[in-house]
Amino acid sequence: MSSPSSNESIIVDGVQYPVKELTEFGFAAPFSLPNGERKSVATIVLNDQPLEIEFRVRRIADGQSVCSFANLPIKTTEKIQSYLKRRHRQDSGGLEERTYDELASGQTDSASATATASTSTATTAEPQQRAHVKAFALLVMLLAGLAMVIVALVFMRSRSTLSVAHSALVGNSIRVHSKVEGEIAEVLVREGDEVRKGDVLVRLSNPELSTQNDLLLAQSDTAKAKVQALTKQREVFKQKLTFASKKLELEREVAQSELKAARKALSSAEAAYGRLLPFVKSGAVTQLELDEVENQKLAEESNCIARENLVKQIDFSIEAAGKNVLILGDRVDDELGRIDAELAMARAEARELEKTCQIAVDREKDLVVVAPRDGTIYVNYRQQGEFVKVADELMGISYPGETWAAGQVTADQASRVLPGQPVSISVPSMKHQFDGVVMAVGHRAMYSKGNYNAEFRGATATDVPVKVYIEDLPDDIPSGIRLKMAIKTGYGIEWLDNAMEYKLMPIGSPTKKASPADSSQTLAQVTAASIEQHVSVAENTAPTNNVALTEERK
Template sequence: MRYIRPVVYCVMAALIGGSIYLLSARPAASSTGETGQARPTAYIESDTASASFKVGGRITELLVKEGDAVKKGQVLARLQSAEIEAKVAQAKAAVALAQGKVSEAKGAAATAEAKKAQGAAGVKATADASEQQIAQAKAAVDAAQAKVDALHSGARPEEKKQAEVQLNAAKEVFALADQNLKRMTAMLEQGLVSEADVDKVKISYQEAKTKYDLAQQQYDMVQQGPREEEVRGAESLLEQAKAAYELAVAGREQVQVRQGDVAAAQASLQQALGAVQSAQSGEQQAKAAQQEAETYLSYTELLAPSDGIVLSQSAQAGEMVGTGFPVFTLQKEDAHWAKFYMPEGAAAGLKPGDKVSLTLAATKEKVTGTVSAVAAAPDFAVKKATQSSGETDVRSFAVKVDLPALPPSALVGMTLQWEGKTEG
C-alpha cells in the first residue's frame, strides 16, 4: 500500500497534464486527411444581438419564445404602459389647448388689423372731406366778399352808361308805340281798322311801356347806388361764409384724432401679434412634450434589432426589468463566420478577401468562405523554442472566415475543416 499511493498520484498528474495540453491546443486542433497533412478546424459561429427595453418596467406580454424566427422591427414584448399612456393623453390635451390659444390670438390679431385698416381709411376720408369743406367755404367767403365790395363801390361808369343807353332806347320804343296807338285809335273811330288791330297795338304799347319803366328803374338804381338793407344783407352773408370757413378749418383736428385711433390700433395689432407668437411657442412646447411622451410610450414595446432566431429568453411576464436588461438574445441571420487558429506557416500568404474552401465535418459538404481578418493570436504559441541553436517560437494566427452561404444542413456550432485557399 505504501508504494501504490505514489503510483496513483503519478497517474493522476499525467492525466491532468494531458488534459491541460489538449485544452490549450483546442483552438488550433486539426484533423489529418488522407495525405497525413494536418487540417485546422473551427466551429460555425454567428453574431448575436441583445433585445432590451430603453425604459424599465413590468413586462405584460411576451410575444415570442426561444427558437422563433423574427424580423427586424417586430414587437417581441411589451411593458406596462398605463401611466405613460395617461401622459400622452395629457400632452395631447395640452396641444389642443395651445392650438385653441393660437386660433384665439390670430383672431384678435385679425380684428386689430381690421381696426387699423378701418382707422386708416377713416383718416383719409376725413382728410379729403375736410379739405373739400375748407375749399368750398373759402370760395363762399370770396364770393360774399366780392358782393360786399361791389355794393360798397357802387356802379361803375360803364354800367351807368349802359343803363342810360338802355333807358333811351326803351323811351324811343315807348314813344313810337304811343304814337302808333293814338293813330290806330283815331282810325278805329273813323272805321278804318278793326278793334282786333287796335288790341294788337295796345299789347305792343304795354310791352314797350313795361320795358321803359324797368329801364328807368335800373337807371335810377345805378345813379343812386345800393340800398342800405342790401348792403347789410351782403355783409351778413359774408360773416356767415367766414364762420363756415373757420368751422371747416377746425375740422382738420378730426384728422389728428383719427390718426391717434390708427396709432392705437397699430399698438393693439403689435400686442396681438406678440400674443400669437407666444401662443405658437406654447403650441410648439406642447407638441414637443407630446412627442416626448409618445416616444416613451414607444419604448414600452421591445422591437427586434435585426432579423434572426431567438436564442434565449431572460425574463418572464410579470417580472420587473431595468433599462438595458437583455430580455432576449437573437442569433442574427446571414452573419455566420468561423475562426481558425493556424500556425505561421499555414497562415502565411492569407489576406482579407481571399476565397477559401472548407468542409462541413458532419456531412462532408463543401463550403466556400471569404477571409475577413488575419491576426496573431496573443494567447499562445503552438511551439516553444528550446535551447537548441536557431530555434524560435511558432505562433498561432487567428484567421476569421465569413460564411455567406451555408448548406441547409449546417447549424451554428458545427465543425468546419480547412481545405485551403481557392483560385479567384
C-alpha cells in the first residue's frame, strides 16, 4: 500500500481532507459522512488535478474512513493508475531501472551511468533493428488493411445485388389448354405458324361424350313432350269444367222451378187441411178424409225440403267448379290440381335437362380448340392420336408486345425489392445477357397481371414473386426458358449509392435514361410508405399455390 503524499487530497461536501493509503482500488481519509451514509460523490485532487469520483465507505477505524472506488469511468481509473506509477518511480529513486547485479554490488547512480556508457558501443545496432521491425509491422498492417478492403468490397457487392430464384421468361406467351378430355383427331398447326384469334388449332374426338349428348337430347325431348301432353290434358279438363258449370246452371234452374211448384202444392195442401179440420167435429168430414189430406200435406213438405236440398247441392257444385274441382255424384275429383302438380314437375325437369343439354353441347363444341388470341405457335406438346384430359396443355402461343420474366425471392428479402430497380438477366443455356427492371412485387401484383404458369413456381408458399419487365429481348430466345436474374438493390447508404450512381429506373423502360425527377432518388431515400405502396408482402406473403393457380386460370 502506498505512503501518504501532500499532493493527494479529497473534497467532500466542500471540505478538503488529506488522502492516505491511496491505491487504484480505494483510499483512506479522516472524514465521516453525515447520517451514517455509506456512499457519496466527491472530488479527489492528485498533483492539483481534480477527478470526480464515486466511493463507498467500507469501514471506519481510528477516525479514518476506509473507502473503495465505485463505478469509476475507464479514463479516471487510467489517470489514477498513471499517477500511482509516477509516484512509485519517484519514491524508489530509480531502483526499478537497475539490474539485479547492480543492486547487489551496491553501485550508485554515477557508477551505473559509467557501466551503461561502457556498453553503448554494443547497442548501436538496436535502432536499425527497431527500424526493421517497424517497417515489417507497417507492411503487415498495410496487407491487413488491403485484405479488409477486399473483404468489405465483396461484402458490399453481395449486399448490393439479390439473386432471384426460379426465374423464367413467361410474359410473352400464353398456354392453350384442353377444356374436355378426348383423343386428338387432328392437329391443324405447326410450330412457327402465325394464327389469328378464333383459328382452329386442334380437333378432339370423344365418342362417349357424343353418346351422352344424344341421350340427354332424347331425355330432353321426352320431357318436353310430357309437358305438352300435360298442358293439353289441362286444357281438356278446363273445358270439361266449363261444360259441367253450364250444365249445373241449367240443373239449378230446373231445380228452382220444381221447388217453386212444390211450395205451391204445399200451400194448397195446407189450405185444404185447414178447410176440412172444422167439419170433423160436426161429422160432415170423416177422420179418414182428414188424414188423407194431412198425409198429402206432409208429402208436399218433404218434397219441398228435397227440392231445397237439391238446389243447395247444385249451388255447391257450381261453386266447386269455379274453384276447378269437379263433383260427380258423391265423388270429388281435383283432377286439375293433380295435372298442375305433374305439369310443374315436368316443366322443372325439362328446364334442367335443357340446361344439361346446353352444357353438353358446349362441351362438344370444346372438342374444337381455337386460338385465344393472335400470335405465333412456338411449341406444340401433342400429336395426333394422343389422349388428353381436362386442363392438359396442348401448345403455346407467343405474341409481340409486353415481355416480362418472373421469379421468387424469400419473404425476408422481399423488403429490399422495389419497383424500378435495375435487373441483370442472363440465359445460361444460350449465353445471352440483357437488362430489365423490376415491375411488380407480391402475389396480388403478380397474379393480377399476365400469364405466370404453374410450372415456374418451384419455391415454397412463403416465397414472394417478382415481375421483371424486359424491353429489348433477343428474337431467338423462346418463351418459357429458364433465366438467371440478379436485382441491383443498391447499398442502402445514400452517399455510397450517389458515389456508385445507383438510381431507380422508370418502370416499363429499363434501357432509357430516367428523367431528373425520377432518377434523383436513391434506395436510401425511398421511404417506408413507398415500400408499403409498391410491395404487397405483409398481407400476401403466404398464399397457397392453389389460390395462385385459380387466379392464373381466371
